Amino acid sequence: MLDIRDLTVRYHSMGRTTDAVNGISLRIDKGSFTGLVGESGSGKSTLMTALLGLLPPGTDVMGQILYKGADIIRMQESEMRDLRWKEISLVPQGAQNSFTPVMKIKRHIEEVLNVHSGKFGEDAEKEVVRLLKDVGLDAGIKERYPHELSGGQKQRAAIALALACYPALLLADEPTTALDVIIQAEILELLSGLRKSKNLSIILVTHDLPLAAMVCDRLVVMKDGIIAETGTPSELVNAPRHPHTKDLVREMFWQRDKKNG
Structure with missing residues (x-):
């Protein structure tokens, strides 16, 4: 469905160049639930922006992003407009605060x-x-x-908005930010259910390894613009190989022990 091949995204700013994404390759299969895990600056948000064809002008993009065989990188903006919403849709980070205050929820979706x-x-x-x-x-x-909506209700409404045009691939960028633990679990359960009922492919972008491990069938750990490690939640939690993944797993168990202690 989605095949990313040797992708590099290079920003230019004040005479400096930065490879926010550096030579990554990744395949997303139809109906899969993939967790893209990494700290701030790991490259995960840049990758999502590239998938939507929304990188800023002047950005160098090398490699391929093949969606159903067509290369997103080389699409015209008119082609990308057809792709966004109808094929690939986004629940943005901070979606709860993205609604226009003076518009009713129905008007947001109707637009x-x-x-x-x-x-x-x-x-x-x-x-x-x-x-x-x-x-x-x-x-x-x-x-x-x-x-007039709670945080959890607004997040659900944001997901409804993203699903308005029956996309095949849903990008969920930190969808549980600023929600309490119970509501976080409910949102993850909702996404998992939608994946099955709508036959969606979902990419969950998060800094939270245990959260991703709860619902995803595959985890992709990013660090400094590269893919450090991929595997099932069981593989990465029980037998991490990359030092960064090991650090994330140690932190996960430390937080769990602290909570239970």
Whole structure:
């Protein structure tokens, strides 16, 4: 479905060059749930931006990003506009705070449906209700403003927005940030359920290894722009090979022992 081949993303700033992503190769299969794990500066956000074709002008991009056989890097912007939302969609980091305060939830979703699906009026409103139901929200939520929703409800609404055009690949960038532990687990359970019911491929971007290990069937650990290690959650937690993965696992067990101690 998605085949990243020897991808390098190079930024230029104030006379300096930085390879935010450096020669990585990665394959994402249809229906998979992949956890992209790394600290700030590891390159994971740059990789997501590259997948959406939204890297800033002047960025050097080498390698290939093949989506269903077509190279995203070499697509025209008009082609990328067709790809975004309909094929690849994003739940952005801080999605809870991305809603326009003076717009009702239904209007946020209707705008996406109007522009990308050509649905208006009653058809769009029915679709809003269906999308909210898919993410576990009552139909009445559509008439509320963002400030009237809890953090968990806003995150669910953001996921509904990302699903509005039936994408095949969902990118979820730190979707549990600023949520308490119980709500985090509910959001992860929701994503896992949507993956199965919608036959979605999901890439979960997170700094939190234990969180990714809860739901993902494959983990990809990034460090300084490279892929340090890949494997199943069991493989990486029980037998990590790369020093950075070992550090993440030690931290995971330390936090668990601290909590239980």
